[in-house]
Amino acid sequence: xxxxVIAVALAAALTGCFNSMESVSEVTGSTMGxxxxxxxxxxxxxxxxxxxxxxxxxxxxxxxxEVSTWRDDSDLAQFNAMPADSCREMPASVLxxxxxxxxxxxxxxxxxxxxxxxxxxLWGFHGGDGGQVVPDAEELQAVLLTVGQQxxxxxxxxxxxxxxxxxDVSAIAAGYMVDKVVDHLLARGINSYMVEITGELKxxxxxxxxxxxxxxxEEPRDxxxxxxxxxxxxxxxxxxSGDYRNYFEYEGKRYSHTFDPRSGRPVMHELAAVTVLHNxxxxxxxxxxxxxxxxxxxxxxFALEHDVAALxxxxxxxxxxxxxxxxxxxxxxxxx
Numbered sequence: 214x215x216x217x218v219i220a221v222a223l224a225a226a227l228t229g230c231f232n233s234m235e236s237v238s239e240v241t242g243s244t245m246g247x248x249x250x251x252x253x254x255x256x257x258x259x260x261x262x263x264x265x266x267x268x269x270x271x272x273x274x275x276x277x278x279e280v281s282t283w284r285d286d287s288d289l290a291q292f293n294a295m296p297a298d299s300c301r302e303m304p305a306s307v308l309x310x311x312x313x314x315x316x317x318x319x320x321x322x323x324x325x326x327x328x329x330x331x332x333x334x335l336w337g338f339h340g341g342d343g344g345q346v347v348p349d350a351e352e353l354q355a356v357l358l359t360v361g362q363q364x365x366x367x368x369x370x371x372x373x374x375x376x377x378x379x380x381d382v383s384a385i386a387a388g389y390m391v392d393k394v395v396d397h398l399l400a401r402g403i404n405s406y407m408v409e410i411t412g413e414l415k416x417x418x419x420x421x422x423x424x425x426x427x428x429x430x431e432e433p434r435d436x437x438x439x440x441x442x443x444x445x446x447x448x449x450x451x452x453x454s455g456d457y458r459n460y461f462e463y464e465g466k467r468y469s470h471t472f473d474p475r476s477g478r479p480v481m482h483e484l485a486a487v488t489v490l491h492n493x494x495x496x497x498x499x500x501x502x503x504x505x506x507x508x509x510x511x512x513x514x515f516a517l518e519h520d521v522a523a524l525x526x527x528x529x530x531x532x533x534x535x536x537x538x539x540x541x542x543x544x545x546x547x548x549x
Contacts, residue, residue, distance in 0.1 A: 240266040247411035254405035293379040300373035326474035330381040387413040388498025415450035450494035454501040455486030490522040
């Protein structure tokens with residue numbers, strides 16, 4: 214997992230030409246150390262672009278003040294500064310994210326963990342300042358003592374910790390906010406939209422001209438950006454996790470920002486990227502990480518067992534081999 218944004222931005226909007234009385238509005242901005250882009254089909258009765266932009270900015274700003282680990286005054290930062298055996302009343306967003314984290318951890322039998330921040334810092338991924346290192350075994354074991362999502366619990370409106378752990382929700386935060394922005398758009402009478410936040414994306418409805426929203430899933434290359442697959446979305450979110458945007462190489466080995474919570478080491482296998490389609494952007498965000506951690510064999514078995522719509526992209530020398538699950542094929546077969 215990586216801070217402050219977990220998912221690699223693999224989905225880019227494809228726009229087309231159309232003739233219609235309806236129009237597509239768009240707002241963009243910065244959030245979570247990256248960017249967002251929100252498009253929707255304007256119709257009679259929908260808010261003005263400026264109004265909706267202000268509302269979305271407020272949603273994102275409030276969320277940042279609640280969950281950011283990059284500012285000392287956020288609710289989550291203040292919780293992280295507390296010692297073991299402490300509890301603190303937290304906003305609903307934090308409690309919901311931790312709740313989803315527990316679900317993902319249980320479903321994946323420990324391959325998902327919201328307390329990996331100290332490991333990211335140890336390996337030099339915290340902040341992406343280029344100071345990546347391979348720690349020695351003693352250092353690694355010491356930091357592992359401060360990792361463990363099982364030490365977190367929710368009691369009513371309070372978040373509690375039984376050990377000196379720190380919470381970092383960046384693995385699912387962007388997907389969570391995609392869902393929240395979508396809920397806001399629906400409440401404002403907007404049913405055709407494409408919401409993208411730091412690479413996590415969800416789209417539904419039809420564009421003017423009765424065409425679907427389309428996205429391009431990139432090929433997991435280090436050197437250039439190239440479309441691997443074009444997918445139509447109508448109510449699905451898409452999330453991709455990969456090892457090719459945030460990594461370092463040492464003595465001929467690639468160390469990515471995705472960690473095995475048990476060993477405390479970056480995952481190292483031939484699985485280059487995993488794309489997940491799901492009706493929840495937050496769940497897609499988390500599941501793409503889970504599958505990448507599990508790897509090509511165990512991840513595939515997990516995806517089949519849990520009926521996850523996932524596209525596995527594996528390295529084969531200098532080439533890439535795609536392996537879609539049956540659920541992924543069923544959702545995208547109309548694209549062929």
